[in-house]
Amino acid sequence: MAESKPRARIAPYHQPAAGWGALKHVAISLVKEKVAGGKYRTLFRQNQPDGFDCPGCAWPDRQHTSTFEFCENGVKAVAAEATSKRVTPAFFAAHTVEALMKESDYELEQHGRLTDPMVYDALTDRYVPISWDGAFALIARHLNALGNPNEAAFYTSGRASNEAAFLYQLFVRLYGTNNFPDCSNMCHEATSRGLPGTVGIGKGTVTLDDFEHADTLLIFGQNPATNHPRMLGELRECARRGATIVSINPLRERGLERFASPQHPVEMLTLGSTPIASTFIQPKVGGDFALIKGVAKRVLELDDAARDAGTPRVLDLDFIAAHTSGFDAFAHDLRAESWPLIEEESGVPREQIEGLARIYANGQRVIATWGMGLTQHKRSVQTIQMLSNLMMMRGNIGREGAGLCPVRGHSNVQGNRTVGIEEKPTQAFLDRLGRVFGFEPPREHGYDVVETIEAMLAGRIKVFVGLGGNFSIATPDTPRTWDALRACDLTVQIATKLNRSHLVHGKAALILPTLGRTEVDLQNGVAQGVTVEDSMSMVHISYGMNTPASPNLMSETAIVAHMAHATLGSAKVDWLHYAADYARIRDAIEQSIAGFERYNERVAQPGGFHLRVASRERDWQTATGKANFVPHALDTDTPVHRAKRLYGERVMTLMTTRSHDQYNTTIYALDDRYRGVFGQRRVVFIHAADLAMLGFKAGDWVDLTTVWDDGIERRADGFLLVEYDIPRGCIGAYYPETNPLVPLSSVADVCNTPTSKSVPVLLHRSAAQAAAA
Numbered sequence: 001m002a003e004s005k006p007r008a009r010i011a012p013y014h015q016p017a018a019g020w021g022a023l024k025h026v027a028i029s030l031v032k033e034k035v036a037g038g039k040y041r042t043l044f045r046q047n048q049p050d051g052f053d054c055p056g057c058a059w060p061d062r063q064h065t066s067t068f069e070f071c072e073n074g075v076k077a078v079a080a081e082a083t084s085k086r087v088t089p090a091f092f093a094a095h096t097v098e099a100l101m102k103e104s105d106y107e108l109e110q111h112g113r114l115t116d117p118m119v120y121d122a123l124t125d126r127y128v129p130i131s132w133d134g135a136f137a138l139i140a141r142h143l144n145a146l147g148n149p150n151e152a153a154f155y156t157s158g159r160a161s162n163e164a165a166f167l168y169q170l171f172v173r174l175y176g177t178n179n180f181p182d183c184s185n186m187c188h189e190a191t192s193r194g195l196p197g198t199v200g201i202g203k204g205t206v207t208l209d210d211f212e213h214a215d216t217l218l219i220f221g222q223n224p225a226t227n228h229p230r231m232l233g234e235l236r237e238c239a240r241r242g243a244t245i246v247s248i249n250p251l252r253e254r255g256l257e258r259f260a261s262p263q264h265p266v267e268m269l270t271l272g273s274t275p276i277a278s279t280f281i282q283p284k285v286g287g288d289f290a291l292i293k294g295v296a297k298r299v300l301e302l303d304d305a306a307r308d309a310g311t312p313r314v315l316d317l318d319f320i321a322a323h324t325s326g327f328d329a330f331a332h333d334l335r336a337e338s339w340p341l342i343e344e345e346s347g348v349p350r351e352q353i354e355g356l357a358r359i360y361a362n363g364q365r366v367i368a369t370w371g372m373g374l375t376q377h378k379r380s381v382q383t384i385q386m387l388s389n390l391m392m393m394r395g396n397i398g399r400e401g402a403g404l405c406p407v408r409g410h411s412n413v414q415g416n417r418t419v420g421i422e423e424k425p426t427q428a429f430l431d432r433l434g435r436v437f438g439f440e441p442p443r444e445h446g447y448d449v450v451e452t453i454e455a456m457l458a459g460r461i462k463v464f465v466g467l468g469g470n471f472s473i474a475t476p477d478t479p480r481t482w483d484a485l486r487a488c489d490l491t492v493q494i495a496t497k498l499n500r501s502h503l504v505h506g507k508a509a510l511i512l513p514t515l516g517r518t519e520v521d522l523q524n525g526v527a528q529g530v531t532v533e534d535s536m537s538m539v540h541i542s543y544g545m546n547t548p549a550s551p552n553l554m555s556e557t558a559i560v561a562h563m564a565h566a567t568l569g570s571a572k573v574d575w576l577h578y579a580a581d582y583a584r585i586r587d588a589i590e591q592s593i594a595g596f597e598r599y600n601e602r603v604a605q606p607g608g609f610h611l612r613v614a615s616r617e618r619d620w621q622t623a624t625g626k627a628n629f630v631p632h633a634l635d636t637d638t639p640v641h642r643a644k645r646l647y648g649e650r651v652m653t654l655m656t657t658r659s660h661d662q663y664n665t666t667i668y669a670l671d672d673r674y675r676g677v678f679g680q681r682r683v684v685f686i687h688a689a690d691l692a693m694l695g696f697k698a699g700d701w702v703d704l705t706t707v708w709d710d711g712i713e714r715r716a717d718g719f720l721l722v723e724y725d726i727p728r729g730c731i732g733a734y735y736p737e738t739n740p741l742v743p744l745s746s747v748a749d750v751c752n753t754p755t756s757k758s759v760p761v762l763l764h765r766s767a768a769q770a771a772a773a
Contacts, residue, residue, distance in 0.1 A: 513554075705761060
């Protein structure tokens, strides 16, 4: 690599989040990516009505006409896409796959944009050029040679537009399978599976307007400063008008302490900042379920006391009577729960739980938001349902300024699910799709991410197609996932930049380069817009403005259409007709999916339109016709419990997390400045008392091994110990470096999400350090 490696150091960060530090790193990113002068103007069209939607997170836009509707990480995403660096056929001619495998994920990212379709040549261990027609013919040949359509799996990243995703699911279902592993399976699947059982639909119930009216916000398992920085602007406004904000997270994140808004000149010029959260609760990793149940128990006790004293009740009895089912059974379960067990399992003292319950009970309009800190545990579905229970106790669903707010990661992960990327589709969806397109869709449920890896290992999946993403690195149990991909007859990766999944490939392999969100998408000389749905169910359109990185790129939508045309022909569906004008795809979505009436007309309005969420209107689409209280017992026999019974307090519970210079698996740089980590990524955050108990000190190097019961050794070597404010018995480290420690069989109940936030591990002094000693 031409760039020098940054100096590794640990240096605590004492400044507010964002501010001048964010602007400095925006400039660094633009320079490092060698963004050409004209493309700087791209930023001023980001999240604008006549511009493009940010390819980063799914946080919605407050002012769709604001000049500065972008953030530090959004700029990094745009800079990475607008880079002038290129990965050409000449690059592949100069590098074998074996040589590229020795580079880090950060180094692979730095090579730049892919320019041409490439096919793997086993004789030379290199990718070589192939024509687009040749690539599509190769895909069709492999797919049509399979004995059963279920021998192929079709992965989707959350960056895919509604148009590409809808055409993709239509192609795959006409081909004959529901094998749709997607990034939802690894992040918010607990939300998608948990909320329908309580409120009837797996989406949040709030819009940004509700944040203007909320007086209390409970933020569970989130680090907005890194994962969705524009949310901090919203929280800043809430804090400044006096709303109570509570951060509930094992890590006390800098962005929820103080925030300096780059969009407010006075704050910047005076070096000022705004305090965000007034209360910090740090449950142990995996302790949120017990904590939320403890808060609910205390709210019930407060209501009992109010009833006995003849004072106003704490529960919203009118809401419970008119809109809910199952409250009596839920209340009975709460009363029977043990306070000592709640304290033990949550890791939070009773007085803090009672304090949080008072904050919640005093709030008249409460929003509960959450990220993957709640969704990547064995009991994640139960946790989401317990949070729904808590919010229903005081009627905080379906009224202004209150509600449930899951914050999705990738920009269109929610939209993909809405338009049909779903391995377990409803019969109603399939019925309507079949009527519109005149075919009988497959009814058998397909494979999710974990099931796809297991099927590849067993030889049941022979063709893998990835529409975006970095499957080999995003997934758990890295060595086993790599074995699975290499067992395939064909792997196809549709991508903008080189990543690890292009190097961990099947016997035959294709890299298909695609347009980015920032680039002009011309079909028959007409610029096309693509649509996305954000975390709050707003659908808006996006037009690229940059010249494509290569004249040989195709859009994701066009690639899907050509794959379908080559594989199935166009007698049933005229794929190329749809790809020639994306408005036709939106018309097809309107016919196939409820809620998209007048799609093209409504999405043309500035800001787009809101997809109806029935639970927001207290329309409960459940079997009971009401919102359901769902009781759940505390679980004292999880894999972490069993590991501790074997090894005692030596077992640490690992949570994987992002660094600040990272988006999903994309590594922009080697810093995590808000946590004080610079020039490195192989670090473990650990409590000072655990360092002493284990016989280590900050600055020691360790290897990590997983405690599991299948006889497979899982390890990750060479990590620096960093003393940090994290609960006892818990450690944090970055993914994908620690994904090898997550067992494939370690999944959440009901939703099958990998439990990447609760991995039982042991720490060993690293072999290199031991030898040096």
